[in-house]
Amino acid sequence: MARAAILGRLTWQEGTVTAVREETSTARTIALNLPGWPGHLAGQHVDVRLTAEDGYSAQRSYSIASPPDDGRLELTVQRLPDGEVSSYLDDVLEVGYPLELRGPIGGWFVWDPASTAPVLLVAGGSGVVPLMAMIRTREAAGSKAPFRLVYSVRSPDTALYTEELAERQRRGDGLDVSYQYTRTTPPGWAAPPGRINAEVLASAGWPPDRHPAVFVCGPTPFVEAVANLLVNTGHDPGAIKTERFGPTGGQS
């Protein structure tokens, strides 16, 4: 990991919004131009800081959605009820606006494209964002590591990146995507709504003897439940990397 060897403190820097894309009715992707951005690793995040004229400031962490690219990055932001940062990013921010951020951050929840081991990605809601960066990086790096994504969403209309995931799966180059609907399924869906359980992970994931690298990202209770299911079905706890987010302090 070359980036980890670069010594230097993180500092806040200002980017400029170059595009915004609606992903769902409550989430959008923000593309930023950041002069001097060194690129990043798949799975890393940034801290975003908003400062009011009176000096009040609020900051939140957001996962990077795009593959590594010098001078550019994309964030996908899920709007939270009463989210003081996410509501600005999703409702107010426009192309040409400045945005203050620091990063790239984190060396732990990171997928290394040089690794050839099978990968299991388990996403709860907007926890899919850093996992999408891994999927996009896999292609950008020409990796042949087989990927499986198990994506838990409340209902079909809240799922992010569905068209891109369907297209990538159609290409058949080693990415499988399975959806788990917790409240409402699409019409004619075979399974009733419900949470991810051991059967889902056994059929849509990898057996433990394939020694997959596992990345789980979502709200804290989701991450705990999935990590426990994986460990209880024989997966190596040391191979399971988790990233929890919550409404306070963490990823909004």
Next chain:
Amino acid sequence: MSHLDGNMLGGELGELFTMDVTMAVAQCASCGTPGMIAQTMVYADAPGMIARCPSCGEIMLRLARGPDRAWLDLRGVTYLQLPMPAEP
């Protein structure tokens, strides 16, 4: 109260240190278990941030920020093992 991962401390600690301290191994002063800072349990809804040992739950690190200073309390850590670039 639910917790987050030590991974999220990277931004705050990255302003204080020249390296990614979330990738450092810290030994818990209470139970002696070593683990990466990234894997601690972080409670971020206090005025500062608190990282607890995933094995015993004791506080390992406290971090609070003011406009022009930072307080870092590491008394719950006996050592930090930091990854360094290899010397030639």
